[in-house]
Amino acid sequence: MTDKDAPLAPWEEDDATHPFVKQEVKLLAKDLFLRIRSGKYPYGTRIPAERNLAEELGTSRATVRQVLAFLEGFDMLSKRVGSGTFVIWRGAVAAGARDEEPAEKEPPLADVVSPFEINITRAIFEPEIARLAAIYMSYRDQTALGAVLQQLDEIVTEAGRFADLERAFFMTLCEGTHNALLIAMYRIMHDIRQQPQWYVNKTRSLTPARIKEAKQGLRSIYAALERRNIESAVECMRLYISNMQEELIYTSS
Incomplete structure (x- = not known):
């Protein structure tokens, strides 16, 4: 999938949003969003530790913290003191599609x-x-x-x-x-x-x-x-x- 074909992240629906957030943070947030959306990090899973995620994304831990905080603001992640950061995003159903498409099967507990x-x-x-x-x-x-x-x-x-x-x-x-x-x-x-x-x-x-x-x-x-x-x-x-x-x-x- 090319960048052009990739689904829009929530913050990309309005280009004028979050003007003070660095472009690097938005790009890395998009990368992590796509991993969550693809199922690499499904709902309820713990995101890797900051140092591991920094290596995986090729950036600094400080930037990783900004990325995680940014995604928290869109209700995708939740940080729990002492336990780590967990995925809380379940995905979105397109407007009007809920009645047309069968409900998704609930994932295993x-x-x-x-x-x-x-x-x-x-x-x-x-x-x-x-x-x-x-x-x-x-x-x-x-x-x-x-x-x-x-x-x-x-x-x-x-x-x-x-x-x-x-x-x-x-x-x-x-x-x-x-x-x-x-x-x-x-x-x-x-x-x-x-x-x-x-x-x-x-x-x-x-x-x-x-x-x-x-x-x-x-x-x-x-x-x-x-x-x-x-x-x-x-x-x-x-x-x-x-x-x-x-x-x-x-x-x-």
Whole structure:
């Protein structure tokens, strides 16, 4: 596709707009817009870090920041402190075409959910799951959870196996709440986290030191549940979530 054939970016529809924005910034913004529009950076995905994007676009980090800020002004990107910059542009339907063309198929949930949204959802769900589990877990539930924890304790360096068993630990814990709706909702989130784009990021962050730290956190959660100490179970869960969020942010930066 030539520049002439390329679709117009929103700011190009009126040549008189943004007269104080450098032409270089507009050109690079157009480049990034076309990448977003083509699906290279679909809705909900995290834009590469500034230094990587600067290399990719052949410009300085200062200019990249101006480009990102410019695109934010057109509701294409959203910067989330501590998490990065995410695509929020879903594309536009031409005027009058909505009734003439069939609606586009909704993209898979895993393709539109951002790490920020997953972190928020975990922060809402998991402490409450720990609270309910401390109340309602049966002896059989605790035995099943203990069996998963024992397998986790044996792992030192196998990041993939640890990630799988960690998910099994939390799913078993959730099943201990005996709340069918909560279990179904939590399973959706776990299905998303099993998709390749999530799984790779998770396993990449699981160094032997991180695995050791995570095992300590999981043991603390289990011990609190075993004692049926509701406050301790909730607090241990919150601490674990916080540590894991920091780990993913560190790995993604």
